[in-house]
Amino acid sequence: MKKTLLSIITAITLLAAPAFAASTEKLYIVNSGSTNGTFNAILSAYATDLKTMYDVEYVQAKGCSKASAILKKIKGAKAFYISQGIQAAALPTCSKDVFQPTPDKIIASDIKFGMIFGPTGSDVSKLTKGNIKIAYNSNVNEKWLNSLDQSLEVKNTHVKYKNSTAVVLAVLNGEVDLGFVNSTKKVWKQKEKLVGLLSLNPEGDNGVPPLSGVTKFNGAEKGQVDNFFVQGFSESELVKFRKTIANLHKTDSTVGSWYKNALGYINTAVWDREDAIKASVNYVDMWRD
Amino acid sequence: MIDLIPYTLIGVGFGVIAGFIPGIGIFATLMILYPWLLDFTGLQLIAFYIGIASTTQYIGSVTATVFAVPGESSSLPSVIEGHALYKKGQGGFAISGAAIGSFVGSFIVLGIVSLFVPSLENLYYFYSTHIQASIILMVLGLLILASSKKIIACILAFFGYILGTVGCRDIDEKCFATFDNDDLTTGLPFISVILALYIFPIVINNWNIKLPTDSKFEIETRNIGLHLKKYWQNIGASLRGTLVGFVTGFTPGLSTTMSSNMSYALEKWVQRRKKSYQVGNYAALISAETGNNAGSFAALLPLIVLGIPIVPSEALLYELASAKGFILGGENFNADFFSTVAYLLVITNFIALAIAWPFAKHICYISKLNYKVLQSIILFVLVGVVAYVGSQFWQSFYYLVVFVALLPIGILFRKYDMLPAIFAFLVATRIDVVIISLTSLHS
Numbered sequence: 001m002k003k004t005l006l007s008i009i010t011a012i013t014l015l016a017a018p019a020f021a022a023s024t025e026k027l028y029i030v031n032s033g034s035t036n037g038t039f040n041a042i043l044s045a046y047a048t049d050l051k052t053m054y055d056v057e058y059v060q061a062k063g064c065s066k067a068s069a070i071l072k073k074i075k076g077a078k079a080f081y082i083s084q085g086i087q088a089a090a091l092p093t094c095s096k097d098v099f100q101p102t103p104d105k106i107i108a109s110d111i112k113f114g115m116i117f118g119p120t121g122s123d124v125s126k127l128t129k130g131n132i133k134i135a136y137n138s139n140v141n142e143k144w145l146n147s148l149d150q151s152l153e154v155k156n157t158h159v160k161y162k163n164s165t166a167v168v169l170a171v172l173n174g175e176v177d178l179g180f181v182n183s184t185k186k187v188w189k190q191k192e193k194l195v196g197l198l199s200l201n202p203e204g205d206n207g208v209p210p211l212s213g214v215t216k217f218n219g220a221e222k223g224q225v226d227n228f229f230v231q232g233f234s235e236s237e238l239v240k241f242r243k244t245i246a247n248l249h250k251t252d253s254t255v256g257s258w259y260k261n262a263l264g265y266i267n268t269a270v271w272d273r274e275d276a277i278k279a280s281v282n283y284v285d286m287w288r289d
Numbered sequence: 290m291i292d293l294i295p296y297t298l299i300g301v302g303f304g305v306i307a308g309f310i311p312g313i314g315i316f317a318t319l320m321i322l323y324p325w326l327l328d329f330t331g332l333q334l335i336a337f338y339i340g341i342a343s344t345t346q347y348i349g350s351v352t353a354t355v356f357a358v359p360g361e362s363s364s365l366p367s368v369i370e371g372h373a374l375y376k377k378g379q380g381g382f383a384i385s386g387a388a389i390g391s392f393v394g395s396f397i398v399l400g401i402v403s404l405f406v407p408s409l410e411n412l413y414y415f416y417s418t419h420i421q422a423s424i425i426l427m428v429l430g431l432l433i434l435a436s437s438k439k440i441i442a443c444i445l446a447f448f449g450y451i452l453g454t455v456g457c458r459d460i461d462e463k464c465f466a467t468f469d470n471d472d473l474t475t476g477l478p479f480i481s482v483i484l485a486l487y488i489f490p491i492v493i494n495n496w497n498i499k500l501p502t503d504s505k506f507e508i509e510t511r512n513i514g515l516h517l518k519k520y521w522q523n524i525g526a527s528l529r530g531t532l533v534g535f536v537t538g539f540t541p542g543l544s545t546t547m548s549s550n551m552s553y554a555l556e557k558w559v560q561r562r563k564k565s566y567q568v569g570n571y572a573a574l575i576s577a578e579t580g581n582n583a584g585s586f587a588a589l590l591p592l593i594v595l596g597i598p599i600v601p602s603e604a605l606l607y608e609l610a611s612a613k614g615f616i617l618g619g620e621n622f623n624a625d626f627f628s629t630v631a632y633l634l635v636i637t638n639f640i641a642l643a644i645a646w647p648f649a650k651h652i653c654y655i656s657k658l659n660y661k662v663l664q665s666i667i668l669f670v671l672v673g674v675v676a677y678v679g680s681q682f683w684q685s686f687y688y689l690v691v692f693v694a695l696l697p698i699g700i701l702f703r704k705y706d707m708l709p710a711i712f713a714f715l716v717a718t719r720i721d722v723v724i725i726s727l728t729s730l731h732s
Binding site for chain 1: 416417418457459460461462467471472474475476611612616681682683722725726729730732
């Protein structure tokens with residue numbers, strides 16, 4: 001009896017020991033996107049993996065105003081957060097310092113190239129002939145589509161939707177002729193019913209030719225970034241944290257698996273730090289007026 | 290799929306509680322459990338919801354039959370016919386008939402829908418902006434028409450819409466009524482709004498419910514053969530209820546209320562024509578109860594196929610699942626997903642039948658509860674839930690302020706149907722998005 005009791009106490013002690021031994025530091029993960037968007041999905045995956053290393057507190061803070069207010073509140077504590085580069089460049093509420101890619105806080109970025117797509121069987125001539133309906137989301141894309149029309153010397157009707165899911169759905173149900181999305185993940189998911197026509201990636205994207213091969217204008221080769229930042233990290237802590245993030249991308253972690261299943265994202269966590277910073281800055285600056 | 294069964298079983302457990310306690314219902318139960326549900330994954334939430342939604346339909350009719358208090362508005366026929374049968378000493382037949390009818394109704398509907406699953410997968414192709422606009426308008430219209438005070442319902446719907454537009458919207462990054470306040474940019478928290486305008490007034494309205502304590506709680510449930518024979522003699526009523534319940538279950542905003550009451554009205558008419566109707570009619574009761582469960586499944590279809598919640602509890606489920614990155618409907622609907630839902634529905638129906646029928650006699654213990662104390666506890670817990678959910682967004686104070694600010698309005702209008710306001714609040718952003726898309730489509 002005594003032996004059994006001793007074994008149980010030893011087992012409990014051994015199991016509990018790591019919890020007390022490792023001083024788990026607090027890490028706030030701040031989602032500046034909506035709860036049902038891609039940002040939330042990515043950060044949730046990070047939270048799952050980082051929970052083993054940090055005392056993670058996940059904070060939902062939709063929009064730049066709320067996110068920056070929360071980051072201000074927790075200044076001094078460690079925080080990991082995400083922001084859309086295009087908004088940091090073009091949206092007044094997102095122009096605050098906390099969302100600008102600077103070496104002291106940038107960890108990595110997801111580089112994405114927009115794509116014009118249509119239902120299976122459609123081709124580029126649809127776009128170049130004009131007089132069609134193109135679905136899009138966000139104000140920035142509206143400006144971009146106007147520039148594209150000017151460059152192709154055509155007139156198209158641009159139909160605004162809430163998000164890329166709605167844009168894909170509008171093309172699928174035939175409400176519009178073509179769609180334009182910043183992130184191609186949802187288009188690739190429907191690759192049996194949809195076809196990529198032109199990519200903003202100068203090298204093309206999974207067999208989809210570059211837009212710059214059809215028309216040249218300031219915007220034909222525009223990539224976008226979603227930036228991952230930290231707050232409250234010293235230089236050495238930032239370097240160490242970046243390594244942790246890179247390792248998650250190299251393994252079958254929750255984050256690693258998420259990216260493996262999401263076509264159309266180039267994550268810079270595994271890049272050389274200087275190159276990653278340069279890419280973040282360039283792709284944000286590209287969208288400044 | 291097997292890993293989801295525990296969540297369905299937990300849902301069944303809470304469905305029993307929600308159905309047994311008169312006046313509470315699925316929505317308030319989901320609200321109370323909200324902080325705990327935040328830890329579930331999207332699929333676990335759906336498994337849980339199937340358990341709670343189906344079981345409440347079974348158990349609610351037991352409570353209605355014995356105490357003549359409707360747990361949900363869909364239990365009204367049970368209050369009229371079931372309770373009359375109960376007073377005649379036929380409570381056992383009323384409860385077994387309702388349970389068997391519910392079981393049969395669910396299985397027939399599930400079987401029919403299963404045949405059309407391959408076509409359902411393509412249904413979202415038809416979910417155009419025009420269809421979305423029509424559905425939203427139809428739901429709002431029906432909710433207003435169903436209200437006894439239509440002008441007040443219109444005003445409340447507009448009020449709900451205005452509340453729903455507060456904040457910054459994604460589609461064009463425009464902000465409304467934010468007054469440079471960071472919290473307001475995120476919009477009004479739906480949990481605070483719904484609790485203040487909908488749940489609290491319901492609980493307050495039910496404050497004076499008195500459960501009969503002098504009734505004889507004698508429910509004969511042992512002779513299964515006799516109960517099955519009685520049901521078989523009235524199976525026509527049950528089948529009619531299935532058909533009517535399924536079709537009317539799609540009625541947005543009303544769903545099972547419409548299903549059970551329409552099936553009931555039809556069967557009452559049939560029985561009157563046969564000159565066999567008098568209060569305490571078994572056929573009318575089982576028709577309503579079968580229709581109720583058939584409708585409960587029909588209501589689930591627009592949600593899982595198109596991602597359109599048509600009753601408030603589904604809107605809550607949709608919100609919760611979305612927060613976990615699981616978007617219901619559209620491209621996420623496929624045959625595998627439907628099989629999972631069907632499989633969980635089958636399990637739930639077997640368990641709910643097993644619980645509702647033989648254990649009905651234990652319902653007498655509810656009358657021993659101090660109902661006012663129970664309601665006070667519920668109200669207290671709900672306020673705690675508001676603060677807790679707010680804390681997840683670092684907005685506890687904001688959540689409580691919105692709740693306190695809207696509560697007087699909820700109490701003031703507690704005698705009116707607040708569903709138009711709640712629905713308009715929940716779909717306000719969708720309305721804006723649809724208007725913007727339609728405007729550019731036709732420009």
